[in-house]
Amino acid sequence: MTSTAPPSAVPEADPAAPAAPAAPAGGFRLRKPDLSRLDEITAALADTAGEYDRTGEFPHAAIELLHEAGLLTATVGEEWGGPGVSFSDLARILLALGRGDTSVALIATMTLVPHVLAPGRPWPEALYRRILAESAERPTLINHARAEPDTGPGGGTVARRTAKGWAITGRKRFVTGAEGLAYFLLWAVTDEPQPRLAVFVVPGDAPGVEILPTWRQLGMRATVSNEVVFTDVEVGPDDLIEFDGFDAPRPAGGGPAPDQEHANAILLISASLYLGAARAAQDHVHHVGYTKVPHQLGRPVGVTERFRRTAGEIEVLLSTSEQLILAIAGKLDRGEVVSGVEALAAKVAVIRDLTRAVELAVRLLGSAALSQTGPLERIFRDVQAAGVHAPQEDAALLGIGTSALNDYGQRFA
Missing domain, CATH: 1.10.540.10 (Acyl-CoA dehydrogenase/oxidase, N-terminal domain)
Structure with missing residues (x-):
């Protein structure tokens, strides 16, 4: 890693040095990851x-x-x-x-x-x-605060005009990393005669923000995805990043607005984190295969046919999932079109396969896999959340199937 000191403003150039490239729009350069x-x-x-x-x-x-x-x-x-x-x-x-x-x-x-x-x-x-x-x-840290206990996105969270900008009241759930967020990207509807949807940028320490300790899930416990209550939280008139129907501020980086197809591809790439968890489960399986030597066997369990066959099936599931993600990512890098259906289909396949791979790991190692003394029990719980992220499999399959049938209908006609 390069210097751990926080990057600061771009220093003034030496007059004797060649002209430097124009400073970025932010006026500073962020650390490049190694x-x-x-x-x-x-x-x-x-x-x-x-x-x-x-x-x-x-x-x-x-x-x-x-x-x-x-x-x-x-x-x-x-x-x-x-x-x-x-x-x-x-x-x-x-x-x-x-x-x-x-x-x-x-x-x-x-x-x-x-x-x-x-x-x-x-x-x-x-x-x-x-x-x-x-x-x-x-x-x-920034994250969307979108889901609500009883309504859809925005829904029951209302933003009303004030002399200083907006005051927002509502309640959100499943806000990943809630207590560590510097900014909430808060979905709300306006209180106008014709309500409109906006995403407001709310500082995490703003007055009127209350985090409720409601996160008691099977897995992903350290995400602390608690509910958050917003009570007359004030933001400035321009502290928003999306508006449905209002004149929007100039885009930060220019370019066209991202469409749903692009967003679906991002969702697929985001599934890489769960694929990583499945790879960790695989690592544990391999470790056991090399180090566990039952007395009655007299050699590592990894030499048995059953162990090697299951290890092979796990690798097939994970390697093909990884290739699928990287193939879609490569198309995006080359500027090629990735349809929403293509991305959704890949996401369904990846989540099915990585979940199956972890299940196979647990079955292979038996009761020891479910012991809290090892990592596999935690990983098994965590990957159950992979299929929960929207769009969930049933909704994805409905969209994929509808598209496939429509494509056939157009050819048939």
């Missing part, structure tokens, strides 16, 4: 993953590690002083993080994805510049 250190970071995260899972505490030290390694801002575009990593490298980063600690990986993903989409979303430039400046100095 991807050759990913194995080291994976090992460091794995060392603390079990304890964070046991306590359910927010993983502050792990997030600080990712910040120092430049991984939390890896997807910030070069025009904004970021490294602008490729989609393929993003997949590799998430796979490495998930291999170490799935919860930490998900928290990081929720920050990395908004930066991926920022160039096509109407972030006000001053607001985005401020967030990037903070990101250069310290971990600056």
Whole structure:
């Protein structure tokens, strides 16, 4: 890793030196991640993953590690002083993080994805510049606060006009990393005669923000994805990044607004973190295969036909999933079109296969796999969350099937 000191403003050029390239729009450069250190970071995260899972505490030290390694801002575009990593490298980063600690990986993903989409979303430039400046100095986590207990996105969360901007009241659930967020990307509807949907940027420490300790899930415990109550939380008139129907501020990075097809491809790449968890389960299987020597067998269990056959099936499932993710990521890197159906189909296949691989690992190792003395019990619980992220499999299959039938109908006609 390069220097761990926070990056500062670009220094003045030496008059005798050749002219430097124009400064990025942010006025500073964010740390470029050293991807050759990913194995080291994976090992460091794995060392603390079990304890964070046991306590359910927010993983502050792990997030600080990712910040120092430049991984939390890896997807910030070069025009904004970021490294602008490729989609393929993003997949590799998430796979490495998930291999170490799935919860930490998900928290990081929720920050990395908004930066991926920022160039096509109407972030006000001053607001985005401020967030990037903070990101250069310290971990600056951001995440959408969208789901609600009783309604859809936005739904029961209302933003009303005030003399200073907006005051927002509502309740959100499943807010990954809630207590560690620097900013909530809060979905709300306006209280106008014709309500409109907006995404407001709310500081995590704003008055009126209350985090409720409601996260008691089977797995992903260290994501601390609690419910958050917003009571008359005030934001400025321009502290929003999307608006349905209003005149939007100028996009931070320019370019077209991202469509749903592009978003579906990002969802597929995000599944890399769960593939990383499955790879960690595979690592544990291999370790047992080499080190467990039953007295009655007199040699490592890994030499048995049953063990080797199951290890082979696990590798087939995981290697094909990895190839599928990297193939889609490579198409995006080359500027090729990835349809929403193609991305959704790949996501369904990847999640099915990685989940199946972990189930096979548990069956192979038997009751020892479910002991809290080893990592496989935690990993098994964590990967159950892979299929929960929207769109879930039933919705994805409905969309995929509808598209396939429509395509056939057009040819048949």
